[in-house]
Amino acid sequence: MILQGDYLERDGFHLENVSHVLIRGFTVRDFGNKATTATDWGVGNQIYLENAHYNTIEHNTLINGDMTGIQLADSGNNTVQHNVVFVDNANLANCGIHVGRAKSAANTIRLNLLWGAKMAGIMVSSAGPGNRILDNTAVANGRAGITVSGTNDIWIEGNRASYNRGPWGTSPYAADVAGQGLGISLTNADKATVFDNRMRGNTGADLSWDGKGENKLEANACETSTPAGSCGR
Numbered sequence: 489m490i491l492q493g494d495y496l497e498r499d500g501f502h503l504e505n506v507s508h509v510l511i512r513g514f515t516v517r518d519f520g521n522k523a524t525t526a527t528d529w530g531v532g533n534q535i536y537l538e539n540a541h542y543n544t545i546e547h548n549t550l551i552n553g554d555m556t557g558i559q560l561a562d563s564g565n566n567t568v569q570h571n572v573v574f575v576d577n578a579n580l581a582n583c584g585i586h587v588g589r590a591k592s593a594a595n596t597i598r599l600n601l602l603w604g605a606k607m608a609g610i611m612v613s614s615a616g617p618g619n620r621i622l623d624n625t626a627v628a629n630g631r632a633g634i635t636v637s638g639t640n641d642i643w644i645e646g647n648r649a650s651y652n653r654g655p656w657g658t659s660p661y662a663a664d665v666a667g668q669g670l671g672i673s674l675t676n677a678d679k680a681t682v683f684d685n686r687m688r689g690n691t692g693a694d695l696s697w698d699g700k701g702e703n704k705l706e707a708n709a710c711e712t713s714t715p716a717g718s719c720g721r
Contacts, residue, residue, distance in 0.1 A: 520554030530554035617641035668692025
């Protein structure tokens with residue numbers, strides 16, 4: 489089933505204050521009601537959850553959203569799996585999957601394919617603890633394949649984050665490294681585990697950590713890292 493937007497509606501699916509909802513097998517495309525420019529990110533989501541818990545989002549194809557494919561805002565204990573999220577319109581900026589706010593805890597994000605986002609394939613920002621990012625493929629995105637900031641007790645394992653090409657535009661959201669795309673990035677994170685991921689061909693560091701927090705980076709296959717020597721450890 490296809491849910492077709494025209495860039496006038498903000499969200500395709502909008503789940504708020506609900507639980508135990510299943511969204512499966514949809515193609516959702518072209519939602520968002522504020523256009524992206526070189527200085528300002530768009531506003532909109534193909535699938536949006538707010539204060540929505542214990543839901544399952546699976547086996548969907550999300551195309552050319554402006555700004556986010558799947559957004560979890562203050563939403564915990566959700567499963568997001570086996571989705572394909574991509575952007576092939578050069579005029580759009582996008583984040584494939586975004587997890588944010590304190591109640592976004594204990595979510596499982598696994599086995600998704602994300603490409604073409606100018607922001608990040610998967611972004612976890614100021615979220616709650618216990619999120620798990622497992623076995624996703626985030627390739628040919630912009631600023632990062634997977635980026636985590638201001639979030640504790642997160643587990644990132646078995647992902648592929650490669651060929652991320654660098655920032656687009658001059659958005660107020662600062663890039664981690666100017667002009668460079670990162671594979672997996674940790675900023676202001678604590679008690680994070682980054683284990684057995686595969687990264688290569690990113691224009692910046694494949695694996696980037698700002699050195700803050702007590703984090704474990706082990707058995708990752710990558711070519712470049714910040715700090716140096718973090719690959720394969």
